[in-house]
Amino acid sequence: MTTVTHALVYPIVVAIDGPAGSGKSSVSKAVARELGYGFLDTGAAYRALAWHAEASGVDTDDAASVIGCLESFDYRIGTDPAGYGVHVGETDVTTAIREPHISGIVSRVARVPEVRTHLIELFRAIMAAEARPGIVVEGRDITTVVAPDAPVRVLLTASEEVRMARRSAELADVPAEATAEQLRARDRADSKVVDFMTAADGVVTVDSTELDFDQTVDAVIAVIRGSQPVTG
Numbered sequence: 413m414t415t416v417t418h419a420l421v422y423p424i425v426v427a428i429d430g431p432a433g434s435g436k437s438s439v440s441k442a443v444a445r446e447l448g449y450g451f452l453d454t455g456a457a458y459r460a461l462a463w464h465a466e467a468s469g470v471d472t473d474d475a476a477s478v479i480g481c482l483e484s485f486d487y488r489i490g491t492d493p494a495g496y497g498v499h500v501g502e503t504d505v506t507t508a509i510r511e512p513h514i515s516g517i518v519s520r521v522a523r524v525p526e527v528r529t530h531l532i533e534l535f536r537a538i539m540a541a542e543a544r545p546g547i548v549v550e551g552r553d554i555t556t557v558v559a560p561d562a563p564v565r566v567l568l569t570a571s572e573e574v575r576m577a578r579r580s581a582e583l584a585d586v587p588a589e590a591t592a593e594q595l596r597a598r599d600r601a602d603s604k605v606v607d608f609m610t611a612a613d614g615v616v617t618v619d620s621t622e623l624d625f626d627q628t629v630d631a632v633i634a635v636i637r638g639s640q641p642v643t644g
């Protein structure tokens with residue numbers, strides 16, 4: 413009889429949600445590197461779809477038109493935490509999707525239920541295909557909708573003031589108040605679609621307000637190690 417261990421069949425999923433600027437992508441990437449896991453940035457797909465809609469001349473305020481461009485949305489993303497390119501067709505959009513303009517419109521496509529259904533299927537397929545022993549998946553609805561059965565589920569938070577300060581330090585050319593207002597507006601819009609401000613049952617909150625980056629990574633790894641045996 414052949415014995416197959418869980419880790420050989422499915423990658424262990426570490427689900428991480430949180431508001432904008434809470435450190436989800438940078439912390440998740442560092443955690444994945446440390447544990448030898450893959451890393452999936454789900455927000456990149458919503459951003460890339462917003463980019464694709466605009467590149468296709470679609471009005472992102474019109475849900476039917478956004479749904480219409482799902483068919484031509486040829487999206488690819490890697491899961492290597494050391495470097496993952498984001499492509500739409502032949503175009504490398506890794507940098508373009510981080511532009512403040514895309515951050516300003518992405519919630520319009522993310523609120524469309526058909527978009528969410530389409531992308532959630534895509535995320536689950538990427539997770540299932542992960543060859544490493546685990547995958548850290550971050551976004552807004554990973555702990556509740558995409559992978560509610562994940563063995564590790566974390567809500568990563570930080571005070572609004574700290575999140576604004578961290579994000580504005582990255583965008584030195586943009587006035588701090590404009591960055592802060594965009595972050596607040598995005599959280600307001602996104603919160604109408606999914607709840608990522610409060611931890612669902614069984615989800616562990618890691619509040620990084622008083623933690624530096626390395627301490628936050630360690631705190632998430634401690635949650636993972638406390639949840640189940642891990643490789644790495």
Ligand SMILES: Nc1ncnc2c1ncn2[C@@H]1O[C@H](COP(=O)(O)OP(=O)(O)OP(=O)(O)O)[C@@H](O)[C@H]1O
Nearest residue numbers: 432433434435436437438439578620623624625628
């Ligand atoms: N604990 C921490 N201490 C200091 N800086 C941090 C900490 N956590 C994250 N950062 C920094 O905060 C900034 C925002 O982090 P990151 O981009 O990972 O957030 P995010 O939640 O993925 O944001 P978004 O949802 O807007 O994409 C980055 O510059 C990151 O290095």
Ligand SMILES: Nc1ccn([C@@H]2O[C@H](COP(=O)(O)O)[C@@H](O)[C@H]2O)c(=O)n1
Nearest residue numbers: 454455456458518519522551552553602
């Ligand atoms: N699971 C998710 C992830 C993201 N979104 C939407 O995408 C936007 C960009 O996400 P970032 O993590 O890159 O900031 C975000 O503002 C949401 O509109 C989502 O809906 N669900």
